[in-house]
Amino acid sequence: MKKSRFFMTLLTVLLVFSAVLSGCSSKNEGASESKNEGGKSKNGKISGEITVITQRTDIVNTVFKDYAKKFNEKYPDVKVNFEALADYGGQITTRMNTDEYGDVLLIPTQIPIKDIPDFFEPLGTLEEMQKKYMGVEERAVNGKVYGIPIAMSYTGIIYNKKVFKEAGIDKLPRTFDEFIAALEKIKKNTKAIPLYTNYAAGWPLTQWEGTVTTVAGDPDYYNVKMPNEDDVWAKGKPHYELYKLMYDVVKKGLVEKDPLTTDWESSKAMLGRGEIATMVLGSWAIGQIKGVSETPDDIGFMPFPTNANKVIIPLGADYQIAINKHSKNKEAAKAWLYWFINESNYAVEQGGGISASKDVPLPEDLKEFEKQGVELSLLTPAKKGQEGLVDKIDKAAEIGFWLEDQKKRIVEAALGNRDETYDDIAKDLNKRWNKARAEIMKQQ
DSSP, X not given: OOHHHHHHHHHHHHXXXXXXXXXXXXXXXXXXXXXXXXXXXXXXXXXXXXXXXXXOTTTTTTHHHHHHHHHHHHOTTEEEEEEEOTTHHHHHHHHTTSSOSOSEEEOOTTSOGGGGGGTBOOOEEHHHXXXXXXSGGGGOBTTEEOXXXXXXXXXXXXXXXXXXXXXXXXXXXXXXXXXXXXHHHXXXXXXXXXXXXXXXXXXXXXXXXXXXXXXXXXXXXXXXXXXXXXXXXXXTSHHHHHHHHHHHHHHTTOBOSOGGGOOHHHHHHHHHHTSEEEEEEETHHHHHHHHTOSOGGXXXXXXXXXXXXXXXXXXXXXXXXXXXXXOSOXXXXXXXXXXXHHHSOXXXXXXXXXXXXXXXXOOHHHHHHHHTTOEEEEOOOOOTTOTTHHHHHHHXXXXXXXXXHHHHHHHHHHHTOSSOOHHHHHHHHHHHHHHHXXXXXXXX
16 A cells, blocks of 8 residues: 555544544534434434445355344344455455445455554453453554454364264374374275375365464464474474374375375365265364265364374464444444354354354364363464564475475375475475574574
């Protein structure tokens, strides 16, 4: 966004605000409420018309319309309009060059965190909001919160319970060895593919990266410890162990016969039918797989295997819902925002995760894991001054933790299609990481 445009917009807002202050007394403020300005009706009830902008083009005319009906049972004087953007980040950031970008929207990741107060209404202090909601610290600025995650997602293994039962697996595997043994049982006792890589689609391989914290057994590892150490692909460290498991599973033939011809869309139905036993995916995929299964109750989720002392399921924040600071109906906008987070159940039913609200009960599967001592945990934020350091090193090293290239390389090596071993790959990735880290730390 052009700075000149931004400052012109800011100057206009300040001038209008100044004029309003100079022309209004406390008596005038009461009168403005009676005109539905500020989201209040004459009788003090929340009212007004708001536009909610979403990225969900698939359900904007169905599920969201149902949400509006339920919302109106509680807030009958608020009219809610919806608009969905196919290229959410690109389209909404263009509109944010003006004041007209809806009343309630999602904070686009393209906006630098430091600039968030220029566009969004503060919801409260970080200290008070953290008591009620998870993930709010990710886009907080100077101790103020501007958005709440629409869902908290998690990554692990989605599996078919019926296949596990047919294979004679009566206890979910916890360690790497137990997981490989379970896959071997499935291969021996059923017709199902033990683990589906989705190699050809490519991006599903990146889902493995979301399990590093589970492998480490430490929420401090990714943002705090890893950027401050060399040789992150050394034997015994989380990345080495995680992708060695990927390599071993492929090497042992516990995946599809020809990973080069996999298909993402058909794989969802295959898992639903019991033709595939497991896939490493984020929680967002659970609803999609159940949606194409005739027996959705057969679909389950389990934590990724780990040799760590405790099992941690890391939670990641989805888009954050927020309020346009230029909205003329902020009270109505806030009513929608908090109803959506606390009462719609979007996070579970459509977001494929859990609610950011600490008052909303966990899904049954996760409740059961908690009883077993599994810990749901947010990643520890980076140290002050090291925000985004992992990403900087990653990009400079051209490793691509969240990209597919190195994962495909590992699968190809395990298939015998590359003239290198897993340790050759690990040595190369360590070398890249160490060189990039040394250069970037000089700049810190």
